[in-house]
Amino acid sequence: MTHVSPARNLPDSSKAAPAVKALYGGKSSRRVTVRDIAAAKERGERWPMLTAYDATTASVFDEAGIPVMLVGDSMGNCHLGYESTVPVTMDEVTILAAAVVRGTSRALIVGDLPFGAYQEGAVQALRNATRLVKEAGVGAVKLEGGERSAHQIELLVRSGIPVMAHVGFTPQSVNAYGGHPVQGRGEEAAQQLLRDAKAVQDAGAFAVVLELVPAELAAEVTRSLHIPTVGIGAGPDCDAQVLVWTDMAGLTGGRVPRFVKQYADLRRTLGDAARAFADDVVGGHYPAEEHSYH
């Protein structure tokens, strides 16, 4: 095959979204680090995060200037055909995270620890996070849970692995929730969410995802933390926003959650392309003279 691997297509910084160039440290071609993320919070700068599950798509986002990509366990339902994130394994995350790292040269790549990879305790978390750092080359890991995951976060951070935490709705507990309820509604639940966010900050997390949280509560959490909050269904006042890329680009089939904004209609575009190719092949129009060798 003569195709060029995405990793060899170095991102052209002139194509990056102007709003996020600062996070890259001007013209620097190094990767974004957790120190850049901390500095952005101090400067009051917002930043975008997208999920990515393969090298080619990640290279497009890298070139567009997306400073942080999450190889999320959302790969389960968005990429691997599972019903939820629950069945995703360490092997699957490691292989896909390595591909995303190979496809990028500037973004900070965060690898998700899947369900069952850290719940046993801090030592199990360290073993699996170390695997993601060494085998896939990620710059940070993410895990779910507030107070309940503080021990795991503490050991990873003490061992030199940056951790992004995740509170509010935590998809790996979907079976316990019995659905996708908004979290932190009511005084008691709001106080618990604030305690969870504080606990992961105190444990050393460099950022925290807030998922499905009322906008007013997310704003309060964001004001009360010195680490950035990354909102998904958590209103406009978080320091950063994350979307699952297939939702953002309109590739996901069926209904998407209310918080999703679709910036493209890739499902239609790709379907149209596939139908046009099929018509050309059946009609004898492809390959044409210019596609043939003699």
Ligand code: KIV
């Ligand atoms: O796995 C994932 O993609 C996530 C984001 C939705 C934050 O956890």
